[in-house]
Amino acid sequence: MKTKKMIYLSLLTSVGIVLGLFESIIPVPVPIPGAKLGLSNIVVLVTIITFGYREGLVVSVLKSIILVLVTGSFSAFIFSFIGAVLSSISMILADKYLNKYLSLIGVSLIGAFFHNFGQVLVASFILNNIMIFSYLPVLLILGLFTGYFVGITSEMVVTNLKKTIKENLE
Template identity: 50%
Template sequence: MKTRRLIYLSLLVSFGIVLHIVEAFIPLPIYIPGAKLGLANIITLLVLVLYGFKDGLIVSILRCLISALITGSVSSLIYSLSGAVLSLFMMSFVFFYMNKTFSLVGISIIGAQAHILAQIIAASIILRNSGIFLYLPFLMMISLFTGYFVGLVSNLTYGILSKNLKLIEVKKSYS
């Protein structure tokens, strides 16, 4: 792996961790158990689009592990990790095989839905209670909005990053 690429990916892991931590301090208008904006998923989507699935998986796993260690919520690691991994798999499939059908916003919504599904499955296994699936339709509705928001921010950020990364690579080739 090139040094420059490793530095960029390390920065993206750091940004994901910061977004994860900052999100905990954003007050939601109503408390909804399990509902979050999913700001760190902006980073996952950006890494997927800019660097591919493998790097997206590495960044997602590192972000989840380090965030859990920093926040001290190691018990929530299984939820964030299962959500991040299934979300990445679904977004990758759609991005690489159906990208003419779905925009980044659509891909993000699919990722948000997969994320919530994985977390509900993990919760039902851990709690040994299938009744938690009754909560799934409600969380799926919320994930439409959070996925839309994350997709919009990812789309805007991608435009800026892709231009700047190309400029950096062009400047490097002339020096």
């Protein structure tokens, strides 16, 4: 891997961590357990589009692991990690196979859905209770708003960064 590319990916991972930390200290307008704004997912989606699928998945995984080490929130790690991996994989597949039909907003909405689904799935296994899935519609409604915001922001960032990054890598 080229040094400049590694530096960009390190910076993106760092920005994702900072956004994740920022997100953990700001209150969510709706008091729903597990609900977050998903700001660090902007970095993951930008990395997927700008650098590639493997790089996006690596940034997502590193962001989740480092955030848990920084925050000390080990109990939330499995929820965050599974949600992040499912979200990343779904956004990669959506971009790869549906990019003719979806904007980054659509790709982000798919990622938000799978992130919420993954978290509820983990909760169902941990609590050994399938009824926790009744909570999923609430998270999905919030995910529409956060996924839309992440998609719009990612479109703006990709538009402004893609050309600059490609020029600097060559």
